[in-house]
Amino acid sequence: MQYQWMTLLIIPIFLCSCQGNKTQEEETEAKTLSDYREPHRNQYHFSPDSMWMNDPNGMVYHDGKYHLFYQYYPDSTVWGPMHWGHAVSSDLVHWTHKSIALYPDELGYIFSGSAVYDLGNTSGLGSEDNPPLVAIYTYHDAEKEKQGDIKYQTQGIAYSLDSGDTWKKYEGNPIIENRGIRDFRDPKVSWYEKGGYWLMALAVKDHIRFYQSPDLKTWTNLSEFGHEIGAHGGVWECPDLFPLTAEDGTTRWILFVSINPGGPQGGSATQYFVGDFDGITFTPDDEKIRWLDHGADNYAGVTWSNVSDRRIFIGWMSNWQYGQIVPTKRWRSAMTLPRELSLVPFGDEYIVRSEPVKELGKITKDSKTISEPQATFDVVENLSLPNATYRLTTTAPSDTSWHFNLKNDAGAALSIGYDQLSGRFYIDRTSAGNTGFHEAFGARHFAPRLSDKEQIEIEVFVDQASVEVFFDGGNTVMTDLFFAEDGLPIIELGEEGSVNPFSKCDVAGMERIW
Numbered sequence: 001m002q003y004q005w006m007t008l009l010i011i012p013i014f015l016c017s018c019q020g021n022k023t024q025e026e027e028t029e030a031k032t033l034s035d036y037r038e039p040h041r042n043q044y045h046f047s048p049d050s051m052w053m054n055d056p057n058g059m060v061y062h063d064g065k066y067h068l069f070y071q072y073y074p075d076s077t078v079w080g081p082m083h084w085g086h087a088v089s090s091d092l093v094h095w096t097h098k099s100i101a102l103y104p105d106e107l108g109y110i111f112s113g114s115a116v117y118d119l120g121n122t123s124g125l126g127s128e129d130n131p132p133l134v135a136i137y138t139y140h141d142a143e144k145e146k147q148g149d150i151k152y153q154t155q156g157i158a159y160s161l162d163s164g165d166t167w168k169k170y171e172g173n174p175i176i177e178n179r180g181i182r183d184f185r186d187p188k189v190s191w192y193e194k195g196g197y198w199l200m201a202l203a204v205k206d207h208i209r210f211y212q213s214p215d216l217k218t219w220t221n222l223s224e225f226g227h228e229i230g231a232h233g234g235v236w237e238c239p240d241l242f243p244l245t246a247e248d249g250t251t252r253w254i255l256f257v258s259i260n261p262g263g264p265q266g267g268s269a270t271q272y273f274v275g276d277f278d279g280i281t282f283t284p285d286d287e288k289i290r291w292l293d294h295g296a297d298n299y300a301g302v303t304w305s306n307v308s309d310r311r312i313f314i315g316w317m318s319n320w321q322y323g324q325i326v327p328t329k330r331w332r333s334a335m336t337l338p339r340e341l342s343l344v345p346f347g348d349e350y351i352v353r354s355e356p357v358k359e360l361g362k363i364t365k366d367s368k369t370i371s372e373p374q375a376t377f378d379v380v381e382n383l384s385l386p387n388a389t390y391r392l393t394t395t396a397p398s399d400t401s402w403h404f405n406l407k408n409d410a411g412a413a414l415s416i417g418y419d420q421l422s423g424r425f426y427i428d429r430t431s432a433g434n435t436g437f438h439e440a441f442g443a444r445h446f447a448p449r450l451s452d453k454e455q456i457e458i459e460v461f462v463d464q465a466s467v468e469v470f471f472d473g474g475n476t477v478m479t480d481l482f483f484a485e486d487g488l489p490i491i492e493l494g495e496e497g498s499v500n501p502f503s504k505c506d507v508a509g510m511e512r513i514w
């Protein structure tokens with residue numbers, strides 16, 4: 001497990017030696033701005049204009065804007081020396097690209113991390129009148145790593161005094177040294193109101209370490225969690241710790257831990273724990289393994305800081321198994337739709353529900369009902385859309401198995417279904433276009449049903465290269481990529497000779513955001 005980074009790095013280093021500096025095609029393309037209409041370019045999801053992106057980083061709400069930073073390599077479409085790319089949005093739907101916020105420096109590449117608004121200027125990096133935004137991230141020293149020194153990951157901070165436009169690294173970096181652990185990264189910092197201190201969750205190889213700080217600069221160890229609990233098929237990365245309160249008034253603390261590999265569909269995925277946090281220690285309610293998203297393509301996601309009344313999440317919509325070789329040319333990868341998280345009871349436990357943020361209503365056109373159950377419905381034709389970008393909502397019974405297909409004229413088809421016998425949902429993308437770039441890509445992914453209601457609510461967001469399915473109001477979520485030419489505009493609810501179990505199916509076009 002401790003060689004995780006070696007494996008991950010060997011691939012990019014190898015790839016970079018042949019394409020680390022931009023290929024001629026990349027070079028020419030990067031000079032002009034994208035029109036965001038390339039094949040497989042998602043139309044209402046965030047993606048970089050060009051080049052490589054992975055984890056969302058430093059998400060903070062400030063001064064009416066949601067900031068989204070992200071792991072970015074501006075010199076190639078595969079992973080390389082990490083920077084923090086930057087974009088802002090006032091509605092979580094439309095994004096404006098900003099200049100790169102953080103560049104690698106003599107302490108290393110800029111790996112994943114978080115950002116906070118230091119309202120009380122506890123760090124002293126701003127002033128009472130102009131409190132700073134502070135980013136807390138991991139330094140990855142590739143030189144040290146090459147030399148065989150395992151202490152190559154440390155933590156650093158940077159700050160902004162102009163609402164995130166420009167960033168300055170703190171002179172006293174690193175703020176947390178490495179004492180001999182290879183995987184030591186992805187600090188997620190929040191203000192712990194009850195104790196009046198900053199709290200950091202850090203991924204340390206196979207567990208999470210919690211730290212506290214009065215000023216974001218000096219950190220003391222609080223506790224560790226996870227050595228012998230949860231999924232351990234891979235290294236632990238990108239934690240997040242926050243409270244959620246259910247409608248019945250129950251508050252639980254939620255701990256997100258991304259792991260790679262070892263996800264339920266192979267490769268990377270995000271597990272979560274439900275428990276209690278007393279200011280020092282996280283204590284889980286049980287030993288169950290839970291996944292935030294049961295699809296193959298939602299990784300390293302965390303939540304926005306400084307949003308007082310909601311818990312908003314976004315994830316990297318890809319998987320380390322094949323993220324670097326998916327068939328897009330100018331750029332690689334997109335983020336999931338932003339999702340609002342809530343705590344809901346299920347049996348004698350509480351689970352995390354994910355729902356697409358309500359702001360997406362802004363780009364959702366009036367819906368049409370598919371009234372002819374056996375017919376196929378072409379969204380591009382019927383909703384006058386330029387692309388296959390739509391939301392489908394319907395309900396289906398839980399006492400029978402069912403499925404429906406999303407297709408195109410070239411013969412690609414993706415199935416979404418329910419297997420009544422095992423009580424599982426699935427997405428089958430084996431025939432949904434190009435799957436040949438990686439042996440694990442063409443697969444059927446299963447997810448447990450986490451509801452005992454008679455009727456199953458289904459909400460599906462389809463973009464040019466992704467499908468996000470929210471079952472039972474978001475108790476079970478599945479996010480999967482696909483690479484079908486011109487997307488999947490045709491909805492097929494009932495195949496010939498089969499019974500269509502869907503009560504009412506509404507389809508609404510989703511407007512492009514670029």
Ligand code: FRU
Pocket residue numbers: 054055071082111112113138185186237238300
């Ligand atoms: C997760 C991750 C993080 C790391 C970053 C490097 O996808 O491996 O642990 O900080 O990506 O780009």
